[in-house]
Amino acid sequence: MIKAAMGGGGKGIRMVSCREEVADKYDLVRGEIPTGGIMIMRCVTRARHFEVQILADKYNNVVALSTRDCSLQRRQQKMVEEGPVVHTSHERVLEMQDCAARLCAEVGYVSAGTVEFLYDIETDEYYFLEVNTRLQVEHPVTELLSGVNLPSAMIQVALGKSLNEIPDVAAFLADPERYRFKDRHVMACRITAEAADDGFRPTSGIVERVKLYEDQISYEELNEDVFLYYFSIAADGKNKAAITQYSDSQFGHIFVVGSDRRDAVRRMVEVLRNVEVVGEIKCSVDYIREVMRTSEFENDTYHTNWLLSPTEG
The missing domain is CATH 3.30.470.20 (ATP-grasp fold, B domain)
Structure with a gap:
């Protein structure tokens, strides 16, 4: 895959099936996204698109609130989002959540964000895609699973509160399994x-x-x-x-x-x-x-x- 670092919404990404296509596909990607770097990535043809919703405060506390499965797509754009991820094992899901939280802690990320992974159906392996440094339109999926009001939490984090000082986040953290609504x-x-x-x-x-x-x-x-x-x-x-x-x-x-x-x-x-x-x-x-x-x-x-x-x- 040739993918623009600043791309999104299905733009700035092309699949390459042979060496002869590289130059033309590169030009198409650069034409859609004129600025930023361009990456070459492994193409997984039978994949799922998994996401981890994270929330981080200014004190390097990071929590993974839940996961979303956004695999039903057209033109590399989502049509349906659902959560939590149930396509793979619970252990695999916990691994992805841990990876997402550690990544955001390492770079000092603050606020809400989404860490995206590409999951290979055939090998049960997952690969890092990107971090969306904003609140995505499908964030209510996570709110309905975690009980956390994400826009409100973002504002409180920006005002300097720690995660434990935000009531609905604290309630989520108090659950030893960190999954408040298990039967939904x-x-x-x-x-x-x-x-x-x-x-x-x-x-x-x-x-x-x-x-x-x-x-x-x-x-x-x-x-x-x-x-x-x-x-x-x-x-x-x-x-x-x-x-x-x-x-x-x-x-x-x-x-x-x-x-x-x-x-x-x-x-x-x-x-x-x-x-x-x-x-x-x-x-x-x-x-x-x-x-x-x-x-x-x-x-x-x-x-x-x-x-x-x-x-x-």
Whole structure:
């Protein structure tokens, strides 16, 4: 892989399959990300994308709050995030968490951040990808697992508080296993204005209506603790809700909590069934719902390149 150090969101990264492609792929990466270094990395074709959410204070205290699995991707961009990681052993997960915490402590990192790993399905080995030095949009997955309000914790860290002085972080640290909500799994779906049947081509246009019919969701115990979402669409020059060609394709995010992964998948499928998007844009909702109903997704046997496979679905 040729990857720009300053890249992200699927930009500044290309796979190279032979020596003859190196120069052209390098030029493509540099064209997308003009500044910063460029790295050459091993390509793992059957991989999972795992993340460790960390929080560090100014006194070199670092805690790994939980893990996320962000392996369902298109164009090297996430479609679904979930947590905790259940694809590999608990011992492997603890190793990754320890590595992430030690790395951040060694460099004196302060605030919230995400340490990302590439996990090789075939060898059970994992490799360091990068540290995202910001709060990612999928951070509610970790909040729903750990009970830690991450934006609030970041502010308190910036004000000079230690981790033990932040009440919800202290409650997390007081658990000897450091995993407050053991009997739950969180599933998150990004809602994007993309044409899934046309290579996930971004679309733009007027949005007439976006609605989630909560009253029609059939599963029981629907409340804020197991279900949250947002939609965000700006107005165009004519004061109409629209997604423009300059907008990020993501305009919504849905988070669901289940008693385990299978229950979380079932709940998310039901929620997505009740999302309505009307307008000139194409939307990913129906596609994600159908993907979640496949045996590969239900059984957690997919990998980051799975959606590129001609046998998908």
